Amino acid sequence: MLNRNYRGLLGTKLGMTQVWDANNRVVPVTVIQAGPNVVTQVKTTDNDGYSAVQLGFGEIDPRRINKPLRGHFETSGVTPRRHLVELRTADAGNYRAGQELTGELFDAGQVVDVTGTSKGKGFAGVMKRHGFKGLGAGHGVERKHRSPGSVGGCATPGRVFKGLRMAGRMGHARVTVAGLTIHAVDTERGFLLIKGAVPGPDGGLVFVRSAAKRPAPEPLAPVAEGATAGTAEEASA
Secondary structure (H helix, E strand, O other): OOOOOOOEEEEEEEEEEEEEOOOOOEEEEEEEEEOOEEEEEEEOHHHHOOOEEEEEEEEOOHHHOOHHHHHHHHHHOOOOEEEEEEEEOOOHHHOOOOOEEOHHHOOOOOEEEEEEEOOOOEEEOHHHHHOOOOOOOOOOOOOOOOOOOOOOOOOOOOOOOOOOOOOEEEOOOEEEEEEEEEEEEEOOOOEEEEEOOOOOOOOOEEEEEEOOOOOOOOOOOOOOOOOOOOOHHHHHO
16 A cells, blocks of 8 residues: 655656756756646545546647546646646645646655656667677678577577567657656746756656655765774764
């Protein structure tokens, strides 16, 4: 059973830039326009079997949604939204339909997971798509240096196994990058500055949520030689 409180927001990736931290070191960050999101549904354990919050983001012409979705938004009392996402969290009961959520949900230094659709690369070979080594460059090798080699369809088993890595369309897939750190939060403009790269093109839809895996604790400082008592912090002081 879910026993953690999660925070999440849909947003738009604006691009990458660099900022300087307190130690005058350059930090590459991705700027995300986080929200505003609106709560379109609250699910509880008693009614739905699990605890979750449904969030809506982005404007859409009401004429472009079907009748079931139109009724869903009317029940929640909110205007239609282009994107919907569900966030499972233990404290869903603290939300209400129609509530607006902004980047103030997150704090600087918080660890998050970011989900988006990666950039499409088109049709790619096995070396680019899967990191194959390729065939030899000489010694009688035919002009198939970037080919995958044998696919194993011989007398035994006499077929090619399902899921065999081959050439094909690369990218344009749902990707989650875990364990990213929020460098800063601009509450006035609704920006999240996330350290590192985020999947997807500029202008793409992303979902930022609390990290599913808790960050590992920092290792203790080593005990100085000859120290017999006291903590590691006292020994390193």
